[in-house]
């Protein structure tokens with residue numbers, strides 16, 4: 001929790017100060033890593049009354065606490081819990097606000113494994129899930145049932161980047177006493193302050209920009225003051241916590257996160273604008289570009305953008321042509337996740353699993369994560385890939 005020492009400081013300054021305590025670290029600037037299960041007590045009275053700052057590894061350690069506190073300051077939350085993956089954090093958040101018999105509203109553009117968690121797990125516990133159009137805004141009112149207790153948001157949406165009208169949805173939820181949870185991974189708290197926009201719980205897959213080096217799996221959930229006791233209670237009932245070394249990596253990532261997301265923004269925008277000029281590209285889905293659904297909400301509510309966006313190819317390109325492009329990229333890798341130092345490109349198609357919105361793009365789609373390579377090298381790699389795409393179609397014209 002905040003000790004008030006960083007109040008009024010800019011976010012870059014805060015990130016250099018949070019999550020460490022030089023005075024108790026013999027002057028070393030980084031916090032030490034406490035690995036451990038057992039914590040010993042001095043007396044029988046102490047152990048019977050659990051009289052100690054730390055009582056057992058699963059209830060926390062100074063290492064985890066440094067990261068929890070840092071994240072709470074960064075998000076403006078009253079408290080934070082940390083789990084071993086982003087999806088684990090989403091599960092913790094949902095299990096905090098839901099119980100058997102409840103109704104949950106989920107945006108149709110939600111990260112697919114979140115959808116799978118609802119369908120494979122929450123359904124089993126008697127939670128009914130309804131998907132809504134992420135662009136619905138205040139129209140969410142029409143989807144609310146007497147037993148709706150939670151509205152989940154993810155803004156922008158996975159793969160297709162619809163930006164949601166978060167304040168409109170959280171205002172409705174507040175009027176009706178419904179809890180809101182947002183997956184804020186894309187923007188990070190640096191570019192979108194979820195609690196200030198009315199969200200009760202905010203999830204970050206620390207696997208992405210917090211880690212920043214594709215060597216860490218982690219999820220964080222921060223809570224506003226009202227929801228914090230319930231979140232902590234869920235967490236303390238499950239003991240689903242990260243390893244100390246992973247907290248160390250996350251604290252290390254925190255120091256440069258501001259620089260990295262700002263650079264991701266610059267590179268992402270340059271690449272997105274350049275992609276739009278390529279003759280093979282029909283559309284670019286990037287929240288900071290006007291053509292992105294919900295761009296007006298991004299402009300109003302966010303203070304920046306990051307390095308993940310999608311492109312829609314023109315309809316004439318076939319799947320085999322796309323394979324000839326993707327199978328032969330020399331810098332872009334094909335792999336899941338994002339937020340690391342390396343550029344990635346994956347094909348996607350949400351049409352088969354979205355249920356209330358129709359995803360009918362003009363052509364095949366790609367999601368791009370822009371890493372830290374030279375932009376000229378990235379453009380060259382893509383241009384050659386698009387040439388393969390086009391020439392494949394020329395060579396195989398007779399087949400169509």
Ligand SMILES: Cc1ncc(COP(=O)(O)O)c(C=O)c1O
Nearest residue numbers: 085086087111185205207218337
């Ligand atoms: C938007 C979003 N949320 C959550 C996650 C889950 O993170 P993790 O891979 O750490 O479970 C991802 C992972 O790709 C994601 O893209």
